Amino acid sequence: MRFCVARLGEGLAEEVTQEVFVAAWEMLPKYRPEAPLQAWLFGIARHKCQQAYRNRARRDAIDRASLAAIREHAHAAGPTSPEDAITQAAVRVRLHDSLTKLPGEDRILLILWYWKELPVAEIADILGKSVAAVRKRLTRAQQRLKELMYETVETS
């Protein structure tokens, strides 16, 4: 479940986790006992996550869920001193607003890379893109997010 949540967010993870176990049940006759069961299950889970990103409706759902999770965190209570709390809350709100203005794919990339902390190779694998393409897009997305963050500061 944690594996799917890290890749898909909470919204779709439960459904995909169910699918993983149903697929495992169906493929059980093909399972080779000499291979570790955990690796086999993770293989299925990974494949299901890839499929989710390749389905447009599901990809949109993942995008919406990620944004909703960030919004939720943006309005969560902050830590330590009141000054810190105010500063960090402002950053979180700005981050949420800036991410909202990015194209969906850039948003997904940045969230997977910076927040979920997945390696680039794994992001590329899940999204069905080459590592080079993901790196290139990440560079552009980072730049754009920074611009948007500073624009937000200036306008406020």
Place this chain on the structure above:
Amino acid sequence: MRLWKHPDVQDDPPKDPELVHWFQTLGPPPTGQAPSDLRVKVRARIEQQQARRGVFAWMPSVASPAWAAALAMVLVISVGLNVWWGIRGFGPHSSGTRQVADTSVGDLGPAGRLRTYRFQVGMARATELGTFVAARPALQEPTAVVGFTPQAARTAYFRMGTRYAEALAALHGGALEVAALRLDLLMQALASVQAPRALPQYLHEMHTLLQSRRYEAAVMARFLALFEPLYEDAYARTDTEEGLLLFRAGAWVENLSLAAAAGDRTAVRQGGEVVEAFRTAFIQLHAPQEALEALAQLRPLLARQTLTDQEISAIQALVQDIQGRLSE
């Protein structure tokens, strides 16, 4: 060597500290806890699936071999007839028109169906194709079925095309045992990519019929030929266009290999009509550089009006090289 990987695969790039800080303010991302009713929900879904198949659930326990053979025959004929009506006839095309529909590999529509069958039937030494396939070692499919990486799936799609063309060629030559072995490998590859269920089911019935020896090889070849449009229909409905493209590529390369082995110059040249289209597609799929270079070397050879024995041997070597690099 890492196959199907872009050459510029490197470690992760450094993260922008400012962005790291901003995202850190969000705190850790949700990790998710399995809901307490997950087991119940999974069980319900499995039961739903079982109920959907329930009509046939009794079959394995009571079906006698005679019943099974009869039902298998009915299934093959019904699938065959459905596909048959939607496609052109089986007869070999005249040399002027053969393989014309193949010129666009990106075409996912119905045009150019049965291309592998037609190509083989049109060859001058079609009845000897089984001998060429039989002369090769029976390669095993990779045993690992875990992972499901795009790279593993890609090589599996390519191998499926190769195995299909091999099985068909074996049937043209009356080599039923060889065809059965290739079908086994094809079924293993289908299982490794979790191919749409209709495909292994169709092959399973084919395999049963092959073992029953009830029909002669030429009839079985016609039944097996229907697998190609069935596969294309199945994959045209999915998001994995590469599944379609690489299957075609595998079958095409195998046909070219057989044509070269048979010394059929006309067929070799016709097989070369799509070489550039495949090369372009392979570039987009980040195929191994060596395979792309081999395709580039093939292009001028296949475009020649006349081919010497030496050139045919060179084509054969290049084709084998491509097969090796794309199916490992």
